[in-house]
Amino acid sequence: NAGVTQTPKFQVLKTGQSMTLQCAQDMNHEYMSWYRQDPGMGLRLIHYSVGAGITDQGEVPNGYNVSRSTTEDFPLRLLSAAPSQTSVYFCASSYRTGSYGYTFGSGTRLTVV
Amino acid sequence: AQKITQTQPGMFVQEKEAVTLDCTYDTSDQSYGLFWYKQPSSGEMIFLIYQGSYDEQNATEGRYSLNFQKARKSANLVISASQLGDSAMYFCAMREGDAGGTSYGKLTFGQGTILTVHP
Numbered sequence: 001n002a003g004v005t006q007t008p009k010f011q012v013l014k015t016g017q018s019m020t021l022q023c024a025q026d027m028n029h030e031y032m033s034w035y036r037q038d039p040g041m042g043l044r045l046i047h048y049s050v051g052a053g054i055t056d057q058g059e060v061p062n063g064y065n066v067s068r069s070t071t072e073d074f075p076l077r078l079l080s081a082a083p084s085q086t087s088v089y090f091c092a093s094s095y096r097t098g099s100y101g102y103t104f105g106s107g108t109r110l111t112v113v
Numbered sequence: 114a115q116k117i118t119q120t121q122p123g124m125f126v127q128e129k130e131a132v133t134l135d136c137t138y139d140t141s142d143q144s145y146g147l148f149w150y151k152q153p154s155s156g157e158m159i160f161l162i163y164q165g166s167y168d169e170q171n172a173t174e175g176r177y178s179l180n181f182q183k184a185r186k187s188a189n190l191v192i193s194a195s196q197l198g199d200s201a202m203y204f205c206a207m208r209e210g211d212a213g214g215t216s217y218g219k220l221t222f223g224q225g226t227i228l229t230v231h232p
Contacts, residue, residue, distance in 0.1 A: 031218040042117075042204060042222040050218040058219065090158060092220070101148045101160035102220055 002026050006091050006105035013081040013112045021076040021108050023091030029103070030096040032074040036060065036087040037107075043090065049074055050096075081112045116140065117205050117223035124228050126195045133180070134190040134226045136205030142166075145209045147188040148220065149179065152202040161203075164188055192228075200230045 007022045025032065033048035035058075045058030047066040055066050063085060065077040074093075078085060088109050092102035118137045126132040138147065149161040164172045164179045172179040180189040192199055205223040 033218065033220070035222075040224060042224040043206075043220075045219055045221070048218050056218075088156070092158075094218075101150070101163055103160070104150075104158035107156050 004091055004093055004103050004105035006089075006108050008108060009106065011108060011110050013078070013110065015081060015083060015112060017081050019078050019081065021078075021089055021091070021110075023074045023076065023105060024072050025074075025091075025093040025103070026072065027093065027095075027103065028071060029093035030071070031094040031102075032068065033058070033092050033102070034064070034066065034074070034076045035090045035092065036085075037090060038087050046076065046089075078110075083112045086110060086112045116221045117207055119205055119223035119226050121226045122224075124226055126192075126228065126230055128197060128230055128232050129194055131191060131193045132195055132228065134192070134203050134205075134228065136188045136190065136223060138186050138188060138205075138207050140186075140207065140209050142209045145207055147179070147181070148206040148208070149177070149188075149190045150204045150206060151199075152204065152225070153198075154201070158204075162190070195230045197230050197232060200228060202227050 004025045030051050034046040035043040037043045044060050049055045049068040052071050088107050090107050091105040094102040116139050145166045147164045151159045162172050162174045162177045164181045171181050176193045178191045202225045204225045206220045
């Protein structure tokens with residue numbers, strides 16, 4: 001199993017550009033989420049989904065959009081990149097029940113200049 | 114209000130000794146789960162251990178154990194016999210609510226503790 005696959009691993013954007021961070025999982029997990037990690041602030045939830053067609057906002061959703069058309073994929077769209085969105089982004093997925101933790105992707109390091 | 118508090122920005126331990134990383138949490142839910150993750154310098158997030166709010170015994174996974182004190186709302190990670198490879202950032206996280214509820218889909222993280230193991 002590939003687990004959670006994030007692409008790209010690195011990206012540099014100019015202010016105002018848009019892009020999509022891809023996330024795919026092959027474990028049939030119901031729950032998927034996007035986090036950003038900034039120094040000294042831990043991981044903060046951007047958006048999450050409890051199943052195909054269902055998404056909700058997390059702690060820091062502004063400037064980001066998500067959709068979940070399939071169980072496997074949960075892309076994160078940056079609408080108009082800003083320097084404040086420079087961060088490391090993690091996608092994660094989990095089963096609906098049980099003691100399983102979230103499985104994380106390897107992360108995307110995004111720099112907005 | 115902070116839901117997960119890790120008060121130790123950095124900790125140092127001698128190789129082969131035990132170390133405790135502190136975590137306190139805040140929730141009004143009766144059903145919740147507590148997790149610890151390790152993030153080495155390479156950046157990946159590694160799941161270490163889980164404790165459910167209804168679990169009566171402390172969770173253990175190899176050299177990792179979770180000291181769960183429900184009344185005090187603390188979930189400290191104990192690493193026994195530290196190894197050089199344990200040097201990393203450690204995050205405590207909480208999942209609130211019952212399975213199937215939408216809040217169950219979210220993890221809330223603390224700010225992390227950097228552990229350095231000295232030879």
